[in-house]
Amino acid sequence: MINEILQAIIFPGVLFTIAMGFLFDWLDRKTAARMQGRIGPKITGPSGILQPLADFLKLLFKEEIIPSHADRVIFLFAPALYFLAPLLSMLFIPIIGPTPLAGFEFDLLAILFLLAYAAFVVTILSYSSASSFTTIATGRLVLQYVSYEIPLVLAIITAALYSRSLSVEGIVASQSTLWNILVMPFAFGVYIIALMAELEKPPFDIPSAKTEIVAGWLTEFSGRALSFLKLTKEVGYVFGSALAVSLFLGGGLGPEVAAVPPPVLYFVYFMVKLLLVGFLIFVLKTALARIKIGQATELFWKILTPVSLAQIAFVLVLIQGGVLVAT
Amino acid sequence: MTEDKPPRKEESAGLMKYSAENLVPFGPIHPALKEPEYFKLVLEGEKIVEVIPRIGYVHRGLEKAAESRPWVQNMYMFERTCGICSFVHSLTYGQAVEGLTIYEIPRRAKFIRTIIAELERIHSHLLWVGLMGHWAGFETLFMWVWRDREVVLDLVEAISGNRIHKSMNAFCGVRRDMPEGMEDRIVERMKFLVDRANYYKGIVDTEETMLERTEDIGRVSAETAEKLCAVGPMARYVGLRRDIRLNDPYAAYDEVPFDIVTSKEGDVHALLKLRLDEMIVAANMVSYAVKHLPEGPIRIKIPPVIPAGEHSSHSEAPRGEIFYYVKSSGGRTPDRVKSRQPTMANLPTALEILKGQTIADVPVVLTAIDPCFGCMDRMSFLDIESNRQWTWSGEELRRYGINYYFPERMKMR
Amino acid sequence: MPRRRAGAAIPEMFRTMLEKPSTRAYPYQKVELPARFRGKLDIDPERCTGCQVCAMVCPAGVITMIDIGTRKVGDKELPVKRPVFELSTCIFCGECVDNCAFKALEMTKQFELATPHKEDLTMRKALTK
Structure with a gap:
């Protein structure tokens, strides 16, 4: 019992997830900087690896300002509610072994629910601060959410259909011979693009476009709330990549090495894949300019939704024809 | 002073047509503007129907x-x-x-x-x-x-x-x-x-x-x-x-x-x-x-x-x-x-272009003229509604000032 | 018409990643300055005659002339003046240096002039003599 509680709190639970969030933030900043010919974080810790943590702590101690016209209750509590979403979702991802910390038979549905929950919380959060910038940001946020939600869910469903399981554990286990990405490359692509929209990374940083609407829905937040909102975005980044690894890249499965104990090996494989997916997003986000909300909606509805439907049809044909059936 | 003098407070008169919800302030302090300048954007959703500039924040004499x-x-x-x-x-x-x-x-x-x-x-x-x-x-x-x-x-x-x-x-x-x-x-x-x-x-x-x-x-x-x-x-x-x-x-x-x-x-x-x-x-x-x-x-x-x-x-x-x-x-x-300065000359064109664009285009279009508001802010007049631009001599300016603050004095003459 | 594609910058991005970063870690790594760099103003009190030309040409009003004594020319008592420099308003144009007939002024290579005390930027060097 003690062991499980420790696992949930420290490794691979909450604290590990938060640490990964900081690591992703640092990697994001460092790689983007190097690709743009800059140095990036440098001073705090070796190569500035502690910079995200330093930023987080600094914001924690800053004054918190609540706008007079804001809805105080939502404004104060919604950041905490938002913070829960990716943190909880991470518990359904198997990290140090084929069994996740809190997995159950239909946990993929729970993940889908948490995705919708996060979008909902962020919307009321944004609306509660009631300034012109956040009002526009809310509109964009909702529009972006209804745009990327369908392709994102379709991509996840494709993996679930093929693996004939609604639990992340089952989907990972079904990929021991063939990774899902080889069967459904388009679903993976759609998932990554939709994920970038969910994380508001360029080219989909429309609801928080800093040159248009200041900081978007983050505009009125300061101090603790801002530090946790920023951390939540990073943890969401980790969770999104981890889900991609579990659904399409076979989780921590890989060739066995005799000398290394299986949990360590599983963890190493998982981390390598996680960082690769993270890196893919870093590259895409650095290489693209921000598009407009209408163009984003068009992209998701007119291109990516038909693509993911076609991918589902293809997978169904494979299953019906018995050409490739997941083990 | 000539008879066709410009209307007083033309800016606020232009604003009365729009309710406050549609107005999005763009500036004077805004990440997209490296210099302080104020644009009132009148929006319909994401679309801009009117831009009302307020120049002069960096007038340095x-x-x-x-x-x-x-x-x-x-x-x-x-x-x-x-x-x-x-x-x-x-x-x-x-x-x-x-x-x-x-x-x-x-x-x-x-x-x-x-x-x-x-x-x-x-x-x-x-x-x-x-x-x-x-x-x-x-x-x-x-x-x-x-x-x-x-x-x-x-x-x-x-x-x-x-x-x-x-x-x-x-x-x-x-x-x-x-x-x-x-x-x-x-x-x-x-x-x-x-x-x-x-x-x-x-x-x-x-x-x-x-x-x-x-x-x-x-x-x-x-x-x-x-x-x-x-x-x-x-x-x-x-x-x-x-x-x-x-x-x-x-x-x-x-x-x-x-x-x-x-x-x-x-x-x-x-x-x-x-x-x-x-x-x-x-x-x-x-x-x-x-x-x-x-x-x-x-x-x-x-x-x-x-x-x-x-x-x-x-x-x-x-x-x-x-x-x-x-x-x-x-x-x-x-x-x-x-x-x-060129920014002054290009601003009417930029405002004309802005109408009908979405708010996402504002920074791009305003940047397109390569604005330099510090250069621009001089004594000059710009009537956005009729796109009329004019300058006054010192005497005209003095008379306009008197008329603005003490209209009854002008009537007496 | 060139082919439109998303991510046209990616090859160059990886090339840049392998290169040395072009930014310099400034306070830890100093930059070499060109020979003509115009930094903080400096005066050689030995050479200054108090002719006031620098004070006349200075566009920023950095230089004020202060009487430090008198001298006799013929039967007249004339004030002897020396410049005081308010470097916080200096715009580093170098006009005073160009106009100094006695080569008393020069622009050094020093440019890190930030200070918590404004008085540090008032140069009274010429008064001491």
């Missing part, structure tokens, strides 16, 4: 200050009108003052002026392309372009001793000669910049997301642009062949071969390519001028008293036409100096 300073000191003050195209301000002011004197400017000085002015054009255009990337959310382009801009700034620093405020101009000449042995370095660096400009042209032509942000944005017809007196790249991107360097050569522009670039497309994408093309032209001009630099003196020292008279001068700044007017009564200080 330069023209008035000039009247109490000696001629030479004004040279440095006008150089600080703008933090980007600083040289061309002192050049134009210098030319206007030189017009009042009898001295001939040495040919070598003219060439050096051309070199510095063109280096400044490259630096300003690179800055603009970078900002365009930044405002379209393309940080990588921004970082790369500004990295390459350092090349120009290093050259300028080696020639003049400072990166931005070169302090190179003097009346009838320049203050510093070109350093020894710089020729090869400049030519080589210019070649590098031409390569980079060609690469960036490729990027803005092929990068899908960048094209989606710039193509078909900021369209304006040649007639509208001409009617609203667009200058510089804003005139050239709709196909008007307007360039003071060509139309009324100054410095050594009649001796350095070049051709101006115009475009027919008339959108922001065309502006991007136009400015990069202009940069290539400028780089070639610098290389040519450095290779064909004539020998001779660089400066004639002139007495601090400028003969009486009035003179005006204009030149092509990176952003468009700059105009200076000076009046002297033969003293140590000017009687009047008037300067008109």
